């Protein structure tokens with residue numbers, strides 16, 4: 001049975017109540033960690049041998065609340081004796097900086113004791129994880145919306161940011177990552193969707209509902225909530241349930257919650 005463990009469901013604003021973005025997707029025996037916001041290594045440690053066993057790390061974009069926990073995650077895998085290879089899939093622009101950061105922390109691959117492979121997402125190229133589990137990256141404009149034209153922006157940066165679609169048989173899970181606009185989800189909403197894990201920081205709930213209006217969506221999980229929404233979770237849930245009567249379940253999972261499908 002597929003499941004998602006919501007490790008960190010907070011936004012980019014530090015909070016005592018919710019940690020930075022990280023979710024563990026389980027599909028047919030494969031465990032895929034989607035984003036590695038802090039303190040994901042501690043949260044995974046609480047879940048048995050998963051640090052030794054998880055199959056891949058999938059990073060949506062290079063904002064610190066999605067990627068900042070990677071060195072500690074690798075260090076944790078090392079200290080707990082991981083030997084299984086770890087593929088990391090990430091925006092290509094983050095590869096060299098992340099590798100440099102990790103080696104600056106004295107985490108060489110030889111010292112880690114397990115092989116790490118670095119794989120840049122390519123739009124339109126599906127990644128196969130075996131057991132009929134695959135992931136398709138969809139580029140979005142989140143980082144461009146955050147930086148292009150803003151003061152101090154480095155115009156040479158590609159601003160690569162992705163939403164991810166994970167497929168196993170007829171089960172489809174979509175992780176929005178962060179978005180410039182909910183309309184960017186449209187190409188992912190063609191055909192039935194088992195679960196959409198969507199951020200709710202960069203647009204209003206009503207805008208999201210208008211994009212999802214005609215989607216064949218079973219379960220909607222809202223994470224990465226804007227501060228106002230985070231304070232009024234019940235009302236957000238009620239609003240989306242009212243606006244999206246075709247969606248069977250609307251959840252606003254908290255850190256540590258596991259949802260089975």
Ligand SMILES: [Zn+2]
Nearest residue numbers: 061063142178
């Ligand atoms: Zn972001």
